[in-house]
Amino acid sequence: MPDKKxxxxxxxxxxTIGHVLSSQNKEELVSPITGDxxxxxxxxxxxxxxxxxxxxxxxxxxxQTFRKLRAEGAVDGVVLQLPRQDDPRIAxxxxxxxxxxxxxxxENADLPYSWLDVNNSRAFQRATSFLLDLGxxxxxxxxxxxxxxxxxxxxxxxxxxxxxxxxxxxxxFMSSGQMTEENGHEAVRNMLMRxxxxxxxxxxxxxxxxxxxxxxxxxxxxxxxxISVVAYDDDLSYLSNRQxxxxxxxxxxxxxxxGRLVATMLIRQVESxxxxxENELLEAELVVGASTGVAVS
Amino acid sequence: MPDKKxxxxxxxxxxTIGHVLSSQNKEELVSPITGDxxxxxxxxxxxxxxxxxxxxxxxxxxxQTFRKLRAEGAVDGVVLQLPRQDDPRIAxxxxxxxxxxxxxxxENADLPYSWLDVNNSRAFQRATSFLLDLGxxxxxxxxxxxxxxxxxxxxxxxxxxxxxxxxxxxxxFMSSGQMTEENGHEAVRNMLMRxxxxxxxxxxxxxxxxxxxxxxxxxxxxxxxxISVVAYDDDLSYLSNRQxxxxxxxxxxxxxxxGRLVATMLIRQVESxxxxxENELLEAELVVGASTGVAVS
DNA sequence: CCCAAATTCGAAAGCGCTTTCAATTTTTAA
DNA sequence: TTAAAAATTGAAAGCGCTTTCGAATTTGGG
Numbered sequence: 001m002p003d004k005k006x007x008x009x010x011x012x013x014x015x016t017i018g019h020v021l022s023s024q025n026k027e028e029l030v031s032p033i034t035g036d037x038x039x040x041x042x043x044x045x046x047x048x049x050x051x052x053x054x055x056x057x058x059x060x061x062x063x064q065t066f067r068k069l070r071a072e073g074a075v076d077g078v079v080l081q082l083p084r085q086d087d088p089r090i091a092x093x094x095x096x097x098x099x100x101x102x103x104x105x106x107e108n109a110d111l112p113y114s115w116l117d118v119n120n121s122r123a124f125q126r127a128t129s130f131l132l133d134l135g136x137x138x139x140x141x142x143x144x145x146x147x148x149x150x151x152x153x154x155x156x157x158x159x160x161x162x163x164x165x166x167x168x169x170x171x172x173f174m175s176s177g178q179m180t181e182e183n184g185h186e187a188v189r190n191m192l193m194r195x196x197x198x199x200x201x202x203x204x205x206x207x208x209x210x211x212x213x214x215x216x217x218x219x220x221x222x223x224x225x226x227i228s229v230v231a232y233d234d235d236l237s238y239l240s241n242r243q244x245x246x247x248x249x250x251x252x253x254x255x256x257x258x259g260r261l262v263a264t265m266l267i268r269q270v271e272s273x274x275x276x277x278e279n280e281l282l283e284a285e286l287v288v289g290a291s292t293g294v295a296v297s
Numbered sequence: 298m299p300d301k302k303x304x305x306x307x308x309x310x311x312x313t314i315g316h317v318l319s320s321q322n323k324e325e326l327v328s329p330i331t332g333d334x335x336x337x338x339x340x341x342x343x344x345x346x347x348x349x350x351x352x353x354x355x356x357x358x359x360x361q362t363f364r365k366l367r368a369e370g371a372v373d374g375v376v377l378q379l380p381r382q383d384d385p386r387i388a389x390x391x392x393x394x395x396x397x398x399x400x401x402x403x404e405n406a407d408l409p410y411s412w413l414d415v416n417n418s419r420a421f422q423r424a425t426s427f428l429l430d431l432g433x434x435x436x437x438x439x440x441x442x443x444x445x446x447x448x449x450x451x452x453x454x455x456x457x458x459x460x461x462x463x464x465x466x467x468x469x470f471m472s473s474g475q476m477t478e479e480n481g482h483e484a485v486r487n488m489l490m491r492x493x494x495x496x497x498x499x500x501x502x503x504x505x506x507x508x509x510x511x512x513x514x515x516x517x518x519x520x521x522x523x524i525s526v527v528a529y530d531d532d533l534s535y536l537s538n539r540q541x542x543x544x545x546x547x548x549x550x551x552x553x554x555x556g557r558l559v560a561t562m563l564i565r566q567v568e569s570x571x572x573x574x575e576n577e578l579l580e581a582e583l584v585v586g587a588s589t590g591v592a593v594s
Numbered sequence: 595c596c597c598a599a600a601t602t603c604g605a606a607a608g609c610g611c612t613t614t615c616a617a618t619t620t621t622t623a624a
Numbered sequence: 625t626t627a628a629a630a631a632t633t634g635a636a637a638g639c640g641c642t643t644t645c646g647a648a649t650t651t652g653g654g
Contacts, residue, residue, distance in 0.1 A: 001368030005305040006610035009639050014302060016350070021339060027534045029339070029553070035332030042318060042326070042351045051371065053313070053350045054339045071298030074348065180535055181507060182544075207535075210478060210507065217514050237324045238477055238504075247479075256326070303640035306609050 015049060017041075017266055018075035020065065021056045022082055029056070031179075032207070033255050034081070036236050037103070040259020041079060048267050050076075063092055070096040076270045079103060079262055083149045101266045101278075103258060104149055114269060116262045116280045120150045123251040123284035124157030124202055127230040130249070130286060131200040132165045135295035136228060140173040140198035142187045142208050151176060151204065154232070158202055173198050184211025192219045192227075199295050200228035206239050209248050209291070228292040232284070246289030253284040312346065314338075314563055315372035317362065318353045319379055326353070328476075329504070330552050331378070333533050334400070337556020338376060345564050347373075360389055367393040373567045376400060376559055380446045398563045398575075400555060401446055411566060413559045413577045417447045420548040420581035421454030421499055424527040427546070427583060428497040429462045432592035433525060437470040437495035439484045439505050448473060448501065451529070455499055470495050481508025489516045489524075496592050497525035503536050506545050506588070525589040529581070543586030550581040 008014045019041065021029050030038070038054070045052045053075060057065035066089070069075060077099035080089055083106040093100045094111050102115040124141075131139050141158045144151040155176075159169060172194070175187035184203060191198055192215060203209045209231035216227045223229060233241050233250035235257075241248050265278050305311045316338065318326050327335070335351070342349045350372060354362035363386070366372060374396035377386055380403040387406050390397045399412040421438075428436050438455045441448040452473075456466060469491070472484035481500060488495055489512060500506045506528035513524045520526060530538050530547035532554075538545050562575050 001365050003306075003610055004369040004371040005302060005309075005311060006639095007612075008302040009300075009306045009641085010610075010612040012302075012639070021336070029336035029534065030332035031535050032329040032332060035327035035329060035335075038332075038335070038351065039318070039326035039353075042353045046353045051350045051352060053348045054335065055348060056336075056339045056343045068298050072301040074301040178535070180537070182537065214511065214514070217511070237326065238328050238475070240477070240479065300640055303609095304642075306611085307640075307642040309609070 012073075013076050013270075014074055016051050016053055016075050017045065017263060017270070018053050018055055018069060018078045020062075020069075020078060020080070021054065022062075022080075028178075032236055032239065033179075033205070033234050036234065036254075036256045037081070037259040037262075039237075040254075040256035040261075041263040042259075043256075044260040044263035044267070048264075050263075050267060052263070063088070066092055066098065067096055070098050077101070077266045079266055084147065085149070099266065099270050101262055101269065103262050106149060107152075112277045114265060114276075114278045116258060116265060116282070118150075118253045118258070118282045118284055120153035121157035121160065123232060123253070124154040125161045126157075126284075126286055127202045127232070127251050128158050128161035129164075130288075131202065131228055131230060131292065132161060132167075134200075134228065134292060136198075136200040137167060137295070138170070138173065138196070138198045138200070139167075140188070140191050140201045141175065142184055142201055142203040142212060143174070143176040144179045144204040146176040154204060179205040179208050181207050181211040181214075184208030185215045186211070188212040188215035189218065192216070192221070199226075200292070201230070203229055203231045206231050206233055206236070206241055206248065206250070213291075224291045224293050226296065228295070230292060233287070241287075241289070243289075246287055247291065249289040249292040250287050251284040252287055253282055258282065309370075310373050310567075311371055313348050313350055313372050314342065314560060314567070315350050315352055315366060315375045317359075317366075317375060317377070318351065319359075319377075325475075329533055329536065330476075330502070330531050333531065333551075333553040334378070334556040334559075336534075337551075337553035337558075338560040339556075340553075341557040341560035341564070345561075347560075347564060349560070360385070363389055363395065364393055367395050374398070374563045376563055381444065382446070396563065396567050398559055398566065400559050403446060404449075409574045411562060411573075411575045413555060413562060413579070415447075415550045415555070415579045415581055417450035418454035418457065420529060420550070421451040422458045423454075423581075423583055424499045424529070424548050425455050425458035426462075427585075428499065428525055428527060428589065429458060429464075431497075431525065431589060433495075433497040434464060434592070435467070435470065435493070435495045435497070436464075437485070437488050437498045438472065439481055439498055439500040439509060440471070440473040441476045441501040443473040451501060476502040476505050478504050478508040478511075481505030482512045483508070485509040485512035486515065489513070489518070496523075497589070498527070500526055500528045503528050503530055503533070503538055503545065503547070510588075521588045521590050523593060525592070527589060530584070538584075538586070540586075543584055544588060546586040546589040547584050548581040549584055550579055555579065 081103045083104045087106045105117045177183040231248040231250045233252040235254035378400045380401045384403045474480040528545040528547045530549040532551035
């Protein structure tokens, strides 16, 4: 087995791709979703003889971290995640000549770049439409943090579906926050306390949906009967929603698979300097489970 | 910024530590707990100028993966996790001369090795004793997978506490399985269905505790009133149990902190070839939350 | 003030591969 | 059979650092 360090020096390539944990909120370094994403990338790297290295950037030293990464030549390319509004990383990667791929899209990027994303707006549009078809008219949204791009798109899909159905938006039916059980519980509880309450919810993660379920039970209501929930399901291996009849009706797209694909695209890009930019938009599939039913009230 | 590849070749050291995802169950590559653990290791690596690389071993090619890793010289040492019964990795690491540290302990290792572990038996003994002090006599255990060492120790702590209180073990009050919401729900539901049911539970993870809470609510019972729960809390950043009054009474030990410590110990071991083996046993702290109360029935 | 010791400095060797290039051998076509 | 082309082989150069080593310079003591 040849020495990797020597090979790397001789070829000028490290056979390593990097992932910088974007510690927007220092607290949540590796969310369960990021965890599965990393797992997928690792799987793919193994297949190609690459390795994955993880790094962390202090929120205020992000640029410096990337520059150093480039100068050290420790990685052949990086996978970026969770694009923010006017994300500065794209311009930076171009400037320092670092091959990269974005998991997610940024809104108005001046420069071209590779990305892989789920059609989040479409997913939430479908989820909302599904509830509309069941007769629901007051539909709440329990969204992720709307400073991150994917949540904005999910919101917009939700709004599109409502508008198409001729239903006006109700601000108090819309919530955004961390995708935790607690947040899901809080948000749904608040919305259920009012007299004019939603009969259904679209929810941004299974964790939040679990919290939603708790709030629904606490309100003395029955999930799938009195209140319907459609969740976005990242298909996490440890939070399975793949029972014969899934617990939650969901729009599902495996984030682990996304990790695999993203890594594949990056490695391909690194190995062939031609055809630099590649994009892929995944569609989430709708799976009907036990958490939805015809609107009653 | 000097080139890392060249430096690595010149010094013979890669300034990289590795972590091989032990895909015992291929499905759960990166559990939320592993995710936080990895986050902690990454933080520490950043502090020392190291990087962390993740790898994956096919269950039946584990040995080969490590040998290759060693021959390639891609890492200076590895962090091992989730020791199993008679774990073969310890002997293997010695044979190939790979510096390593184990997160957790193996039962009867012939060879010396470094490890960091939480005092799992003590933690569960305390959790159980706490419930006993509250007057509970029928205490169930919802444990993790008992083919992994830490779960065995937790069970033993639970048994010790009961024996000390002169209470005999009740097999139908003992359950073991994946640390998921679903498993926690199932296990507690089954135990609550019988007439002679537990009035309290010690539970191996917050996720399982969330499932337990659901089962308790479904049974028309009130958590912290009718049924008490003490959970093992890995202090995951995304599953916070750090409210003013924690949702769950818990024995808590941060797995992210464990990741930091483990990486520190490994780097220290790699840098100084003297003083090769180092051990550390962490104690979990008991935090009283809203999920426990005096036994009623 | 001179020589030995200590320190500084710069050049060269070497880490273990890949890659290039020249030399040799084999193959092909006339 | 011979010359040109193709394929094979082996040696050497080089990747960008660290480390070593010897020369040059500085320091200190007699």
